[in-house]
Amino acid sequence: MEQKELVKKLETLQKTDYDALQSYDKALERIDDDELKNQILQFRKDHERHIYSISDLLRTMGLTPSSSFPDLKGVFLQGITAIEGLSGTEGVLKALEKGEIMTNDEYAEADTWFVDPKIHEIITSNYKDEKKHLNFIRNAIKDKIWEKRDH
């Protein structure tokens, strides 16, 4: 893959993680269950780490990574707007699920890039986190874990 194309793709991936971060912030304001909140906070940290890991890659390639991401994109942005209108935990988790599906799709694609092993390693590691996020959120919705703890 040409460097120019790779940079563009990495930046898109990074933007998705940034969208996720914003979405998680909104979600955290709207979830009461402490255990669930802690888990979501851990996932938020993963996304933050993903953003830094991609910045590091861009720096390795001799580029200056963007420090701000003014134009949010994609499902996560819709998710953020949706989350603002929600009060129930289930709705918030469903909005996060949508965003995580998109993130997982993007990382799945990135995982197939023919790139330097060091870059591939970071993408695979981030992707592993994303799979964990989606899996947890899906199960949380299915089992309504926040309800179980109320009783």
Ligand SMILES: [Fe+2]
């Ligand atoms: Fe992420």
Ligand SMILES: [Fe+2]
């Ligand atoms: Fe995620």
